[in-house]
Amino acid sequence: MREPRWLPWARVIFLGLLGLFTLTPLYVMATSALKPLRDVQGDFSWIPVTVTLQPFSDMWRTVPLARYFVNSLVVASISAVASVVVAVFAAYAVSRYRFRGRRIFSVAVLSTQMFPGILFLLPLFMIFVNLGNALGVELYGSRLALIITYLTFSLPFSIWMLVGYFDSVPTALDEAAQVDGSGPIGALLRVVIPAAMPGIIAVTIYAFMTAWGEVLFASVMTDESTRTLAVGLQAYATQNDVYWNQVMAASLVVSVPVVAGFLLLQRYLVQGLTAGAVK
Amino acid sequence: MVVSTPSRSGAWRGAERGGGDGGGGRITRLIPVRLRRVGLPYLLILPAVLLELLIHLVPMVIGVGMSFLKLTQFFIRNWLAAPFAGLGNYRVAVDVDSAVGAALLHSFLVTVAFTLLAVGLSWLFGMCGAVLMQRPFRGRGVLRTLFLVPYALPIYAGVITWSFMFQRDSGMINHVLVEQLHLTDEHPFWLIGGNSFASLVVVAVWRLWPFAFLVLTAGLQNIPEDLYEASAIDGASWWRQVRTITLPLLRPVNQVLVLVLFLWNFNDFNTPYVLFGKSAPREADLISIHIYQSSFVTWNFGSGAAMSVLLLLFLLLVTTVYLALTTRRRIRA
Structure with a gap:
């Protein structure tokens, strides 16, 4: 490609500014987490005057961060795994069978993505309250309710990605497995899933991230004992004094699992998007 | 089905x-x-x-x-007993002379302005970034990964950092504007008052442009390299290649991308909720947070549900018109 002479300069300047915009908050987060409280309350400084690891140990005591962390971990892990299992079966059906309603199913599932969360938040809240009353269990505020809800949030995108991955596995492979005596489910378990493993891992991490980061439903459907990080992190900010250094330390710590996962998944995600876009 | x-x-x-x-x-x-x-x-x-x-x-x-019920806090546990309201909730919501209707209209307009700006800027940044990084150069992989970090961060972790940066007395933004660049003498507020709208747009773009970048990067990988080579032999300039190869071939990707960005921003609850807390300033009162407040703060679920239905109808209308317009034009082209 013949590039005009100004382009390299434009590239450096534009990407530089974009990098600055993108990375400054991360820098602020990382450095402020290392400052003592008085240094985040006064005038801002780019370079920490005093460096301390105190915020990283204080943050567990100011709010019950460990409990929030465990809640998020339980909710996000279970909903991610369950979501992927459901998505694998659905995607296998869409990829391998030409059944009536196939298109409607794909479109209907994807279109749930456009519903404003606020629209089904209120009824879902009522459903869980009333269903819990009827069954005599406390569904509203329970982890189970949150797990089921988050499961469906990642489902549409997971199905869509997995269909792309399964389509790229040659059907000759699972036909061969079926000739060898496996049923269709056997072919799925023994041939298709192993061949599409990168996609399945990518989708699992995506589902985990979705549940880990959700705020709206977590703010309504949890109580003090089931509160997740999404809401719990705000507890630092509702006290009289805002412990900004601890907030930043906590933000950093809760980000590490998902950012690490995302960076591992990034390559697969691009592949998956590419596969999905071709269709 | x-x-x-x-x-x-x-x-x-x-x-x-x-x-x-x-x-x-x-x-x-x-x-x-x-x-x-x-x-x-x-x-x-x-x-x-x-x-x-x-x-x-x-x-x-x-x-x-x-949305057709007079569903107030007295009926939460037994909502079937709530009296029928007919279209009452809708009538109040669209009556711009009433306080409720006027507030909803204001919130709607704020959301439209916010969405246009946030989608436009996110798309522009993502597009420029992806095109400028189409050719390999040293450090491209690392830069790509760094660009994606805001999208990978949990929403609340990224947005809460911004709310720290926007603090009036201890924030980074005012430190740069006042102490370092001397643009003003006063320390402006960023999370209340008129500036809160700008803050919201900045945070939303920061969070979403990496997604546009990711999708467009994937889209660019689907454009066959020989198209560029053939047109280069024909003497096409870089700008001409962008206009005649890159943009047209990205059209299907862009069609979906812009729609998704639109829906996400229009429904965005997380960014204002984490940035401002439960009560968003009037200038940044996005529709999701507005409905949330009118439902859970006043416990008037019927009215909140009516507003949600209106929101869904609006989104359906826009989506249908958008898809009809963009698809027809694609066929004609």
Whole structure:
């Protein structure tokens, strides 16, 4: 490609500014987490005057961060795994069978993505309250309710990605497995899933991230004992004094699992998007 | 689709029980296999269908029902006892002379302005970034990864950092503007008052442009390299290649991307909620947070549900018109 002479300069300047915009908050987060409280309350400084690891140990005591962390971990892990299992079966059906309603199913599932969360938040809240009353269990505020809800949030995108991955596995492979005596489910378990493993891992991490980061439903459907990080992190900010250094330390710590996962998944995600876009 | 699922999977289960896997002759085994091929896909999608029904479709139907009820805090535990309100909730919501209607209209307009700006800027940054990084250069992989970090961060972690940066007395933004660049003498507020709108847009773009970048990067990888080579032989300039190859071939990707960005921003609850807390300033009162407040702060669920239905109708209308316009034009081109 013949590039005009100004382009390299434009590239450096534009990407530089974009990098600055993108990375400054991360820098602020990382450095402020290392400052003592008085240094985040006064005038801002780019370079920490005093460096301390105190915020990283204080943050567990100011709010019950460990409990929030465990809640998020339980909710996000279970909903991610369950979501992927459901998505694998659905995607296998869409990829391998030409059944009536196939298109409607794909479109209907994807279109749930456009519903404003606020629209089904209120009824879902009522459903869980009333269903819990009827069954005599406390569904509203329970982890189970949150797990089921988050499961469906990642489902549409997971199905869509997995269909792309399964389509790229040659059907000759699972036909061969079926000739060898496996049923269709056997072919799925023994041939298709192993061949599409990168996609399945990518989708699992995506589902985990979705549940880990959700705020709206977590703010309504949890109580003090089931509160997740999404809401719990705000507890630092509702006290009289805002412990900004601890907030930043906590933000950093809760980000590490998902950012690490995302960076591992990034390559697969691009592949998956590419596969999905071709269709 | 939903209606046909139970009956078909039921038929399949019956056949399975009768036929079994065990044996019999070749001919008897053929029948369950054929039936299985009909029924199996429905059984496979059944869990997904049931979950979508439980969490999305049933609540939506109930939500529409709720919007016709006078559903206040007295009826939360027994909402069927709530008196029928007819179109009352809707009438109040669209009556711009009433306080409720005027606030909703204001919130709607704020959301439109916010969405236009946030989608436009996110798309522009993502597009420029992806095109400028189309050719390999040293450090491209690392830069790509760094650009994606805001999208990978949990929403609340990124946004709460911004709210720290926007603090009036201890924030980074005012430190740069006042102490370092001396642009003003006063320390402006960023999280209340008129500036809060700008803050919201900045944070939303920061969070979403990496997604546009990711999708467009993937889209660019689908454009065959020889198209560029052929046009270069024909003497096409870089700018001409962008206009005649890159943009037209990215059109299907852009069609979906812009729609998704629009829906996400229009429904965005997380960014204002984490940035401002439960009560967003008037200037940044996005529609989701507005409905949330009018539902959970005043406990008037009927009115909140009516506003949600209006929001959904608006989104459906925009989506339909958008898809109709962009698809037709694509066919003509």
